[in-house]
Amino acid sequence: MTDAETRSATNRHMPRRAVIGAGAAGIAALAAPSVLRAQPAAIRLGLIHPVSGALAFSGNQCRLGATMAIDDINAAGGVKSLGGARIEPLLGDAQGRPEIAASLVDQMAEQGAAAFVGCFASALGLAATQAAAKYNIPFSIDSGIVDSLTTRGLKNVYRLFPNASSVTADALMALDAINKKAGSPAKSCVIVHEDSAFGTQTAQQLAGLLPKIGIEVKSLIAHATPTRDFTNIVLRIKSEKPDLVMISNYQNEYVALARTLVQQRVDLVGTYSVAGGGFNLKFAKEMPGIAEGMLDFNHWYAPKDPRAVAFRKRVEDASQTMTWEVLFGYFAVKLLGDAWQRAGSAGKEETIAALASSTFSDHFMPYGPTKFTNGQNSGSHAVALQIQKGDMEVVWPDAFASAAAVFPRAKL
Numbered sequence: 001m002t003d004a005e006t007r008s009a010t011n012r013h014m015p016r017r018a019v020i021g022a023g024a025a026g027i028a029a030l031a032a033p034s035v036l037r038a039q040p041a042a043i044r045l046g047l048i049h050p051v052s053g054a055l056a057f058s059g060n061q062c063r064l065g066a067t068m069a070i071d072d073i074n075a076a077g078g079v080k081s082l083g084g085a086r087i088e089p090l091l092g093d094a095q096g097r098p099e100i101a102a103s104l105v106d107q108m109a110e111q112g113a114a115a116f117v118g119c120f121a122s123a124l125g126l127a128a129t130q131a132a133a134k135y136n137i138p139f140s141i142d143s144g145i146v147d148s149l150t151t152r153g154l155k156n157v158y159r160l161f162p163n164a165s166s167v168t169a170d171a172l173m174a175l176d177a178i179n180k181k182a183g184s185p186a187k188s189c190v191i192v193h194e195d196s197a198f199g200t201q202t203a204q205q206l207a208g209l210l211p212k213i214g215i216e217v218k219s220l221i222a223h224a225t226p227t228r229d230f231t232n233i234v235l236r237i238k239s240e241k242p243d244l245v246m247i248s249n250y251q252n253e254y255v256a257l258a259r260t261l262v263q264q265r266v267d268l269v270g271t272y273s274v275a276g277g278g279f280n281l282k283f284a285k286e287m288p289g290i291a292e293g294m295l296d297f298n299h300w301y302a303p304k305d306p307r308a309v310a311f312r313k314r315v316e317d318a319s320q321t322m323t324w325e326v327l328f329g330y331f332a333v334k335l336l337g338d339a340w341q342r343a344g345s346a347g348k349e350e351t352i353a354a355l356a357s358s359t360f361s362d363h364f365m366p367y368g369p370t371k372f373t374n375g376q377n378s379g380s381h382a383v384a385l386q387i388q389k390g391d392m393e394v395v396w397p398d399a400f401a402s403a404a405a406v407f408p409r410a411k412l
Contacts, residue, residue: 055250058120114351116140117333123198169209176213
């Protein structure tokens, strides 16, 4: 990607106010070139996401959050310990293909990338982080849940957000609490999952844990991404008569499966997804008759934090959809900005050391203090969510809950 292509791509994805700001900077350059020549060099940050193809919606949401954070840091005076150095995004489209994600790392390393943020999907992140390790360039994971992203001994990889093992264990605690409070109507389930690293690991972990909370696993059903027709899968589910359908997959497949369950009139106590890719406000608002009452264990903001409410309003005022991917992209960049500020350097070794010792707390996620162990933040946790009246409510844990769970789900 050339510098011109990078600038063009950046302008296409920056909010309008940021584009206007860039124009103002150009005018200032004409008026005071001697001042701008004295400015510190920009810090180049590679943003690698699937912004075309089957994962495009979520990839673009991650990119939106990341570019918002870059705009905010730059608008606040840049990285102040580096003389106000601005962050310059390098944008790459991984297209849902791991080999492209890895090649983008090589290209951006040649362009002087000081760090990376990405890559939404675990398979993309595994390839990109491995490539970045060759150069020892810091990599802040925004989305990508599989444990192995931070268990391969790569010293350059950091994830502020919870991994699959943490999410799955917490998801079972939440389901157990919700089910028992309702009198334990859910006693059996079928697990439907996409067949890459993310869905497979999550499904296998769920299958091992569900019997411990009194829920029989009748079957695990894998599917490819993309899959457009879920009729045969849903007819199989209907024949097995589970109380619950548990789901781990991406945006398009999540919505298609949910729609087909309703169309085929499958009688269920409820659906419960773990990191469900299509469980979001877009789905809630576009398909309210299908989405209402669906449960998910996923990432979200702390709903009682006024900063979170203001952030959501900002996203929606820009005619964008608020999703957890936006939060992930945003805080993955903010984590790096905090590391550069504390290190007083954007050098590789200095940044990695600053990340390793991070106690980053300038966020509004439902987390405890940040503490990295081998690159994984042990203080991060997801929450149980339910679509109620066209919105998303936190229903577990009680400390962050904005509503009580409706379980069993009302008949549609």
